[in-house]
Amino acid sequence: MKNGALSVLRFCLKPFFSPTNVVCIFNCNCMSYCADLFRFTRRASSEVRIGNLLMGSSHPVRLQSMTNTSTMDTEGSVAQCLRIVEAGADLVRLTAQGEREAANLATIKQGLLDSGCTVPLVADIHFNPKAADEAALHVEKVRINPGNYVDPVKTFTTFEYSDEEYAGELTKIRDRFVPFLRLCKEKGTALRIGVNHGSLSDRIMSRYGDTPAGMVESCLEFLRLCVEESFSDVVISIKASNTLVMVQTVRLLVDRMNREGMAFPLHLGVTEAGDGEDGRVKSTIGIGTLLLDGIGDTIRVSLSEDPEAEIPVAKRLVELVNKRTALAGDTLSPSSVVVKPHVGFDPFSYNRRKTVTVGPFGGGQVPTVLLDSHFRVTTPLSADRKPDFLIRHEGIQGSGIPSLVDLADYDGQTDTYPMGPLADMEALLATKASMIFVKWNGLLDQQFGLLPQNEELPLVILLDVSTLQAARAAFHQLMNIGCHYPVVLCTQANYLSLDDARIGVSLDLGPLLLDGFGDGVLLSAPQTAAYMPTMDEAAALLFSVLQATRLRISKTEYISCPGCGRTLFNLQQTIARIKAQTGHLKGLKIGIMGCIVNGPGEMADADYGYVGAGRGKVSLYKGQQCIERNIPEADAVDKLIELIKANGDWQ
Numbered sequence: 030m031k032n033g034a035l036s037v038l039r040f041c042l043k044p045f046f047s048p049t050n051v052v053c054i055f056n057c058n059c060m061s062y063c064a065d066l067f068r069f070t071r072r073a074s075s076e077v078r079i080g081n082l083l084m085g086s087s088h089p090v091r092l093q094s095m096t097n098t099s100t101m102d103t104e105g106s107v108a109q110c111l112r113i114v115e116a117g118a119d120l121v122r123l124t125a126q127g128e129r130e131a132a133n134l135a136t137i138k139q140g141l142l143d144s145g146c147t148v149p150l151v152a153d154i155h156f157n158p159k160a161a162d163e164a165a166l167h168v169e170k171v172r173i174n175p176g177n178y179v180d181p182v183k184t185f186t187t188f189e190y191s192d193e194e195y196a197g198e199l200t201k202i203r204d205r206f207v208p209f210l211r212l213c214k215e216k217g218t219a220l221r222i223g224v225n226h227g228s229l230s231d232r233i234m235s236r237y238g239d240t241p242a243g244m245v246e247s248c249l250e251f252l253r254l255c256v257e258e259s260f261s262d263v264v265i266s267i268k269a270s271n272t273l274v275m276v277q278t279v280r281l282l283v284d285r286m287n288r289e290g291m292a293f294p295l296h297l298g299v300t301e302a303g304d305g306e307d308g309r310v311k312s313t314i315g316i317g318t319l320l321l322d323g324i325g326d327t328i329r330v331s332l333s334e335d336p337e338a339e340i341p342v343a344k345r346l347v348e349l350v351n352k353r354t355a356l357a358g359d360t361l362s363p364s365s366v367v368v369k370p371h372v373g374f375d376p377f378s379y380n381r382r383k384t385v386t387v388g389p390f391g392g393g394q395v396p397t398v399l400l401d402s403h404f405r406v407t408t409p410l411s412a413d414r415k416p417d418f419l420i421r422h423e424g425i426q427g428s429g430i431p432s433l434v435d436l437a438d439y440d441g442q443t444d445t446y447p448m449g450p451l452a453d454m455e456a457l458l459a460t461k462a463s464m465i466f467v468k469w470n471g472l473l474d475q476q477f478g479l480l481p482q483n484e485e486l487p488l489v490i491l492l493d494v495s496t497l498q499a500a501r502a503a504f505h506q507l508m509n510i511g512c513h514y515p516v517v518l519c520t521q522a523n524y525l526s527l528d529d530a531r532i533g534v535s536l537d538l539g540p541l542l543l544d545g546f547g548d549g550v551l552l553s554a555p556q557t558a559a560y561m562p563t564m565d566e567a568a569a570l571l572f573s574v575l576q577a578t579r580l581r582i583s584k585t586e587y588i589s590c591p592g593c594g595r596t597l598f599n600l601q602q603t604i605a606r607i608k609a610q611t612g613h614l615k616g617l618k619i620g621i622m623g624c625i626v627n628g629p630g631e632m633a634d635a636d637y638g639y640v641g642a643g644r645g646k647v648s649l650y651k652g653q654q655c656i657e658r659n660i661p662e663a664d665a666v667d668k669l670i671e672l673i674k675a676n677g678d679w680q
Contacts, residue, residue, distance in 0.1 A: 061287050062280040063322050066370055067502045069354040071323040072283065074294040077262045079219045080149035080169035082119055084264065084326055085294030091327035092343045093296075094336040095122040095153065097592040097600070100130040100137070106594075107140035109336060114148045116340035119327075122151040122172065124594040131163035138167060151221065153593065154178070155228075158205055165209070165218040170264075172221040175247045179205050180230035190235050198232050203254060210260045219262040220255070224248045225300060226269035226278075241278035241377065244269075245285055252291060264327065266296035270588045271634070272315040272577055273379055275299055276543055279319055281377050294326035295319075301622070303589045304333040304604060309531045310573045313346055314539030317532075320350045321497050321540055331591045333604050333621075339591070346532050353497065353536065368473065371508040374544075381545040382508065384515045388464050389417060390489050391515030391548045395581040398571045399433070399517060401553035404564040413583055413615070414568040420553060421445075433466055448491065451479045458486065466491050466517075471503040480512060490516045491551065494537050504546045517549035518542070523558045527566055535574055542578040550574065582616045588635055589621040596623030597644040598662045606666050607639065611673070614680055619669075620650070636678065639669055651676065 064070040076086040084091050094113045098105040100123050110121045125131040134152055141148065152164030152171045158178060164171050179202045190198070213220055224244050229237075237243025244267055255263050267282050269275040279295065286293065299315035302308040312330040319325050330343040373380075386392030400416040410416075421432040431444040439447035439460055448466035449457050457465040468491045469476070481488065494500040504516070520537040524530040534552060541547050550571050554561055562570070575581035587608065592600040600623050607621060620635040625642065638650030647665035648658045649672055660668050673679050 062283040062324070062376060066505070067368055067498045069321070069323060069498060071354075072295075072325075073292060074326055075261060075292045077219055077264055077294055078217075079120060079151075079262070079264075081147055082149050082169075088326070090320070090325060090347050091119040092117060092340055092347070093120045093122060093151070093327060093329050094118050094339045094343075095124075095329070095591065095593055096336055097596060098594060100124055100126075100594045101133055103133060103136050103140060106137050107144065110137070110141055110148065110150075111144060111146060112337040113340065114146055116337040117344050118148065118340050120149040120151055120170070122153050122329075125152045125154055125157075125160050125164050126595055127157060128160050128163045130594070131160040131167070134164055135167040158209065161209060162212060165213050165216055168218070170219040170221060171213065172223045172266075173209075173251075174223055174225060174228055175251050176225065176228035176230045176233070178202075178251075180232055190232055195232065195236070199250065202250060206251060206254055207258060210255065210258045213262070214258070214260055217262075219264065220260070221264045221266060221296060222248055222251050222255075223266040223296070224268070226271070226274060227300070241274065241281050244278045245282045248282060249285060249289070252286070252293065253289075256291065261293075263293050264296050265293050266298065268298050268300040270299065270301040270311075271579070272299055272311055272318075272539070273543055273579060275315045276318050277377050277379070279324060280322070283324055284377070295324060296327045296329070297325040298329040298331050300331055301588045301590045301620070302331050302333075303587050304601070306531055306569065306573050307577070307587065308332040308334070309342055309528065310535045310539075310570070311577045312342070313532045313535035314543065314574070314577050317346060317350060317536045318540040318543055320347070321354065321536070323354075333589045333591050333600060335601075336591070342528070342532065345529065346536075349533055349536055368502045368506060369509060371505045373508070374505065376544070379543070379545055382504065382516075383513055384548055385484050385513045387487050387489050387515050390464075390517070391513075394548070396542075396547060396575055397517070397549035398568065398575070398581075399549060399551040400564060400567055400571070401551075402432075403554055403556055403561070404567045405561055406564045408563075408565065410568065411565055414565055414572060416564075416568050416571075417549075420448075420551070436460070451476045454479055454481070463487055464489060468519075469493065469503070471496070471499045473502060473506055477506070480514070482512075484513055488514050489549075490514050491519050492516050494518045494520055494541060497537075497540055500541055500546075501544070504541070504544075515548035516546065517551050518547040519551040519553070521558075522552055522554045522562055522567060522570075525559050527560065527562055530560070530562060531570060531573075534570055535577070538571075538574050539578060542574070542580060585612055585614045586616070586618040586635075587621060588618060590623050592623045596641055598623075598641055598647065603639070603662075603666065607669065610666065610670060614673070614678065617673075617678055637669065637673060639665060 074085040077084045096109045098109050113121050149169035152168050154161040154173050156177045161171050224247050233243045233247045267278050297316045297319055299312045302311040316328050328343055330339045332339050384391035389397055397417040399418040401420045419430045419432045421434050433446050433448045436447045436449035446462050446464045447457055447460050450468045464487045466489050470493045518538050522530045524533050538550055552567050572583045589604050604621050618635040620638040622640040640648050642648040642659050645662045646659045649656050
């Protein structure tokens with residue numbers, strides 16, 4: 030604290046605002062993806078019929094998964110579909126890489142009907158428009174990928190297209206796609222236009238690169254033809270393995286559709302999310318952020334696990350979103366402050382809120398990790414899971430980690446810092462501690478005016494983020510008044526299980542972090558919680574959230590697909606093997622892909638890639654460059670490790 034800070038305190042504490050009526054002003058054109066940043070409103074999408082299932086409009090968010098059996102394995106595919114439906118899925122997708130597989134969908138459909146299952150089926154098509162034509166005859170919905178429906182296989186070679194050449198390629202798309210639309214209309218088959226970050230065409234890449242704008246334009250080229258043909262049974266997905274790219278791209282797509290008068294329903298998913306905690310955290314942050322924006326009509330949580338394991342996660346995610354949004358309509362009602370979206374806020378690109386530096390907080394430093402000392406300590410904390418600060422309670426001894434304590438318990442000990450409510454600001458500053466922490470519920474009431482204007486004070490704000498819209502309003506108001514104190518996002522782990530906590534905590538923290546808000550994350554738990562995570566579990570969860578938002582890298586990053594009928598090796602066993610041998614390579618990104626469809630593309634920012642090349646064959650990549658092709662599966666993991674070592678990335 031600088032000299033004289035206390036002497037000016039009484040002048041610093043004057044309120045910024047006088048009472049007014051509760052008003053939320055939303056007049057920023059760049060926010061057209063969302064009706065209101067500060068109150069939840071579900072996007073009004075059109076209604077789509079998929080067999081006996083209605084999607085979009087006011088219908089519930091529909092859950093889905095995808096089989097990983099061979100589509101020519103009728104018995105295995107039927108059995109897996111039944112398990113997925115039993116888990117709670119509303120529809121099931123199967124790959125159809127050729128006309129033969131597409132035709133066998135009819136047999137699978139009949140097998141399900143014979144079992145009393147009427148779930149709509151979706152055919153997943155890449156590279157083969159004839160397979161799409163065949164599939165449209167047998168199933169309720171067909172998914173095509175604009176990146177490879179007509180455009181040739183991606184070469185990752187830089188091409189230049191003249192305006193005439195570009196227009197010629199669009200004519201090719203029209204000539205092939207319009208007859209397919211007319212077939213779907215005749216047969217009552219719905220369509221999903223599914224754009225993947227990893228499979229944009231060379232043509233799109235030549236104009237836009239692998240950007241959100243390129244992904245959106247790739248989708249709109251096909252949507253405009255749907256509008257021209259008056260074909261409305263269309264669902265859109267636009268996915269990426271990077272949560273930030275996925276969220277920004279979907280927001281941009283909704284904005285562009287709004288401007289062109291389109292209201293098609295949206296399928297949400299983070300592709301190649303991985304397995305275990307990482308897969309759940311990534312999926313929750315990407316999907317959950319958009320659901321809390323009011324965007325999304327159907328979801329898939331893509332895990333590198335058995336397909337039926339995806340559904341309980343998706344179901345719980347939707348339940349927790351619904352629980353939060355049911356309380357979000359009136360988040361500002363206790364406030365007396367007029368709230369405007371900050372004019373510098375851009376939802377389509379990442380800009381971290383500018384803050385002053387207070388110790389390890391703010392100033393562009395990586396977010397800090399704070400944990401409540403109530404969490405159980407069963408083993409010594411892992412070195413890579415050690416929090417930066419503990420919230421220490423009366424009767425709990427320190428552990429060598431810097432601690433925050435209640436103001437009444439603060440005695441000036443080294444590496445101990447006082448915390449208290451805004452109302453105790455003067456008393457907190459009177460401690461002359463090198464850092465003080467003020468608790469704020471996020472409501473823009475009279476207490477908000479107690480935040481000092483003097484930004485030379487050693488102040489860190491602990492902000493309750495249990496309601497997204499209220500927390501957003503708080504951040505926008507901080508930016509509107511030019512307040513640059515660092516803010517720690519605070520939430521609780523009060524759930525029935527660790528999996529539940531992974532979803533709930535990611536929902537609370539992820540959306541704000543993706544919007545550039547937060548200089549730290551704090552997780553606490555009431556002593557009465559039904560499930561109390563261990564200290565190691567709680568720390569791992571927070572580090573996973575920060576890694577999923579690409580803000581603090583603390584471990585190896587795995588970009589792994591969930592597998593499908595195109596995967597010709599045991600994906601789950603392979604992932605486990607690679608993780609066991611490379612888990613110590615902090616910060617290294619490794620892609621593990623079942624096939625070539627999205628492999629190299631989704632691995633755009635991966636350091637190394639392991640990609641299925643055929644039955645029992647694997648190709649290895651350094652970045653997007655294929656280093657060795659068609660390696661026998663039995664040798665491929667060892668060859669991957671040799672490649673990492675040869676390039677000096679083995680630690």
